[in-house]
Amino acid sequence: MKNEFEPNIVAFCCTWCTYTGADLAGISRMIYPSNVKIIRTMCSGRVDPQFVMKAFREGADGVMICGCHPGDCHYQNGNVKAMRRYPLLVEMLGQFGIEEDRIMLEWVSASEGDKFAEICEVMTERVKKLGPLGMKRKGQDFRQALMHPAKKINEEVPVKA
């Protein structure tokens, strides 16, 4: 048991519905896997594809995007924007070798604490089955490199010509 793979899952939860739903799951003492790390966003529409990619780049094995049910968005149609991005994002991540099961888009309202616990369970099982992603990248990304260049100038020149 000790050696069982414990995935790192990042969940982007909209503050109005899913985050409150996750809160409810906590208050109601529901049991769900501790693999899910929640990041609160103002809206599921705020979840830039860059966030998802950055999560994978920094070692996530799975990413969940959760928001209000369609029609319930606090900002009227933010979740529709998330819904529009999702299929293309899944396709593109697939081209990068990230399986479809590592990403999830779900609607959880503020009263659905039980649903939140359930999808966390489902997602953790899904990612456990897939195993670790191991996509962690070394070094800075392009913008970081532009803003804070690492000192590479004095590095040894490789001998092999």
Add this chain to the structure above:
Amino acid sequence: MAEKLKFAFYWAASCGGCEVAVLDIDQKILDVIQVADIVFWPCAMDFKYKDVEAMEDKSIDVCFFNGAVRSSEQEHLAHLLRRKSKVMVAFGSCACFGGIPGLANLYTKEEIMRRQYIETPTTVNPEKTMPQTSYMAPEGELTIPEFYESVNSLGQVIDVDYYLPGCPPPPELVVAAVEAIAKGNLPAAPAIIAGNKTVCEECPRTKAEKIVKKFKRVHQVIPEDDVCLLEQGIVCCGPGTRSGCGAQCLQVNMPCRGCFGPPDHVTDQGAKLLSALTSIMDAEDPEKIMEITKSIADPAGTFYRFSMPVSLLEKKHFTKEASEKKDVAEVK
């Protein structure tokens, strides 16, 4: 007259278009010669690597390095030229972001080698001979540079002072950069010598509301003049691409391909383009969204056409099992 500047040019993993771009500045090249001596330019003049090795450190004033880094030879030269040069300029999109060669990051080295030396219809290689980095000939050992697993931008290998993007960099920018070097008023390094907005800012087409029912590719439709190409449903990388090119492609009815890389405040060009394109879809329900999504061919190749190696994910991820499966398939 003050001592002349010393310029060096080098060509790594790129098509060679950037070498021609240097000459695109027309008779201005004569002005360049007035202020600078070229001390290293393997494409045009006869220099040996040992000539560069013999130079004093920091004796080259400016090195224009074009092309991505994929082989041990290119990496060696990148380090060597960095040591010998005061200012390092990543010249063209391949050096800046990995460019078109960077798209090879969606394949493994083995896949590329197999395709190149065995599978292509024009290849006759019954013995399945593959290039080796060293070979013992009767006369002695022969070596060629090692081909790396993935493509790197120049900035991922060495420190780059200035990025001059473009495929190839437009002559106006090259002239502006050379003039800035000659007058000594370059911006603080590191910097990108181009605009800091998006191509849409420079695009002369009229832009109204963008609502797209189906995306089209360039060969499927004859675009209307003067109307935003995205509004006509043609996939255009303008909204996620740095300005500075003068929207040249857009002026001849071609959509932006994204060669200037991500603009300021954007880390990942492809992710931003994905957001931009999906935001203009005329769909509210999953089925309709899926239908429109299907009309975008090869999203990774389109949105990261020039910036795959500097994107957040950098390259395709190959799971152990997938590569093992492939090995088994090969044995069969």
